[in-house]
Amino acid sequence: MTTQADDWMAPGDDELGFGGLAKLKPVWKWALVIVAFSFAALAVSTSFHQDVVRRPVSSLRSNDAVIALRLGPAYASSLQEATNTGSWIVLLNAQGQGTVASVDSVAGGDVLWSDRGVFYGSRSRNYVTTDSGTQVSKSDNGTREEIQRYELSDGQLVTLVPKHWDYNDGNVESDDSITTVETAGITGDFGQCGSRILAITDTKESPSIADAAFEAYAAQANNEEPVPEALTAVVQLNAPDGDAPRILAVTPASDNLESGQHMFACEGDVITLLSRLEVKPGTPDNMTAHERYRWVLHQWDLSTGERANIPLTDDDGEPFESTSKWFLQGHHGVQVGNEYRMVTRDGAAFGADLMSGQVRRLFYTHPRMTVSDRYWMTYQVDKDGVYALGESYEGHVVSLFFIPWDGKEWREIFTTDKLAGYLKEGWFSGELKIQSFAVRPDWDGGAQ
Numbered sequence: 001m002t003t004q005a006d007d008w009m010a011p012g013d014d015e016l017g018f019g020g021l022a023k024l025k026p027v028w029k030w031a032l033v034i035v036a037f038s039f040a041a042l043a044v045s046t047s048f049h050q051d052v053v054r055r056p057v058s059s060l061r062s063n064d065a066v067i068a069l070r071l072g073p074a075y076a077s078s079l080q081e082a083t084n085t086g087s088w089i090v091l092l093n094a095q096g097q098g099t100v101a102s103v104d105s106v107a108g109g110d111v112l113w114s115d116r117g118v119f120y121g122s123r124s125r126n127y128v129t130t131d132s133g134t135q136v137s138k139s140d141n142g143t144r145e146e147i148q149r150y151e152l153s154d155g156q157l158v159t160l161v162p163k164h165w166d167y168n169d170g171n172v173e174s175d176d177s178i179t180t181v182e183t184a185g186i187t188g189d190f191g192q193c194g195s196r197i198l199a200i201t202d203t204k205e206s207p208s209i210a211d212a213a214f215e216a217y218a219a220q221a222n223n224e225e226p227v228p229e230a231l232t233a234v235v236q237l238n239a240p241d242g243d244a245p246r247i248l249a250v251t252p253a254s255d256n257l258e259s260g261q262h263m264f265a266c267e268g269d270v271i272t273l274l275s276r277l278e279v280k281p282g283t284p285d286n287m288t289a290h291e292r293y294r295w296v297l298h299q300w301d302l303s304t305g306e307r308a309n310i311p312l313t314d315d316d317g318e319p320f321e322s323t324s325k326w327f328l329q330g331h332h333g334v335q336v337g338n339e340y341r342m343v344t345r346d347g348a349a350f351g352a353d354l355m356s357g358q359v360r361r362l363f364y365t366h367p368r369m370t371v372s373d374r375y376w377m378t379y380q381v382d383k384d385g386v387y388a389l390g391e392s393y394e395g396h397v398v399s400l401f402f403i404p405w406d407g408k409e410w411r412e413i414f415t416t417d418k419l420a421g422y423l424k425e426g427w428f429s430g431e432l433k434i435q436s437f438a439v440r441p442d443w444d445g446g447a448q
Contacts, residue, residue: 052418057089057101057127060134062440065091065098066413067400068118068129069389069437070111071422087432088422089120091129096398096416103127109146109159110436118438119149119157119178126178128157137175147183148262150192158197158238160190181238184208184245189259189273190237193266193302197238200273200300202253204230209245216247220305228252232307234271234300249305257309258325259298265335269302272340272354274328275309279321295320295328297340297352310357320359332381341405343379343386349407363407375399378434384445389437396420398434402445411445 062068072087087105092098104122112119117130121139128135139159147160157178181197183190185208188201203210213233221227230253236246256278264273275298278291297310312320322328333342339351341362349362365377365388375390385404391397399415423432439445 052090052092052097052416052422053099055099055101057103058134058136060089060091060099060101060127060129062091062118062129062131064093066094066440066443067092067387067389067437068111068113068120068439069419070103070120070435071419071432072105072107072435073432087435089118089127089129090419090422091118092400092414092416094413096400096414096418100419100422107145109149109161111438112149112151112157113438113440114151114157115441116151116155116157119151121159126157126159126175128178135175137178139178139180147190150197152192152195152197152238154195156195160197160237179238183237184240186235186237186245189261189264191261191264191266191271191273193269193271196236196248198248198271199235199237200232200259200271201235202230202232204253206235209233209235209247212241212244212247213250217250220250234302248302249300249307251305251307254309257296257298260329263332265333265340267335271300271302272335273298274331274333274340274342274352276325276328277309278325291323291325293322293325293327295322297354297357310354312352312357312359314359320357332379332386334381334383336383336405341381343381345377345379347377347379347388349386349403349405351405362405363403365401365403376433378437380437380439382439387437387439387445389434391423391434396423396431413445 069090069092070087071090087103088100089103089111090098090100103120104124106122117128117135120127124139126137126139145162147162150158150160152158155177159178159180160183161180162183183199186199186201186206188199188205190197190199192198199206201209203213213231214227216233217231218227231250232253233250234248236248239246257275258278259273259275261273264271266272274295276293276295279294295312297312298307299310300307314320328342328344330345331342333340335341335354336351338354340354341349341351343349343365347365349365351360351362352358365379365386374393376393378389378391380387385402388401388403390399390401395417396419397415397417398419400413402411402413423434
């Protein structure tokens, strides 16, 4: 009886060696040659282009990583969608190689690379990843939303959330050096100054501060002055005064001033954040027809309780204005010497003098923006320059660039397509996006 194997194995051949290969029928010869070349190509590819390796989040190490990314849904229209959409923490080195781990989906709250390590989390866990491993601790953030993550001057790590409740998922110990701070019904601008987590708000949008704010204002005001209808205050969130919010500074409110920031510059006791004044509102028939916004640097001096608005001006000394309230919204800014330097979400970089308000247009940060090669850009800034992380619309190729503030030298640090599979992995909401990223604090941006 002849089997199918007998068709290609010569009598007496009990294994396929090089001699056996010579006796194969032509079609099998070519099939095996193709397979052999495929394995060889795979071996070469693996040796020269390492994949991003998936690991359990508890076993991550930062090692030679220079950037940490959080991948997640751009939008979540329902709790079910947020629950069933995967999110990822990714650690990459300067060659675009590294590790990835699955984490709960959480909206907001940038991943933070502090002096203690990479700080990120979920509604039931906090994680701090260092070169030696990952510390896992209990989180009391019961929501799937964060405002921001901060490292205080004493090394404390803080997650700021709109609200929270005790959420116990598994037997994980608490860590007193990592805390959750809630806004307690306060809305407005949020940020950090030294060891203080602060909110800048008014009594109209945050009624919960009204009693404490008016009491503080009465203690500092001239009794002959009329009491204003509304007050703007700087509130410390991580050290309440008993059951009342701790008011650090208070002044009469300015109705047409808006900021919407989750980070601001802080030098000593002086807070600086970019804000807009609505100078020409829209009409009921056409809300955008006559809109015009004037931009200012909004400053508070917590040592004196005083605040000021420094009007921004262009090269001709004219007010720095825009027809869109979103022109500088969502920007990233940092104080560098006597300038507040910023990059907008559309990639325009500016510098504004903190004394005169004079604005310098520095550069435009899209190194690869063409019709056929468009990038979804995300930014971070420090005192040296701008980190621009681009994800191509086609193919989900991810590239990291660094641009010094003088704009003279572009550095492409790495380009990788190894995250494409993860960026396409959303279950209900479709493709994921790079929600945020952070670079290693002591890294020089690839200048070496």
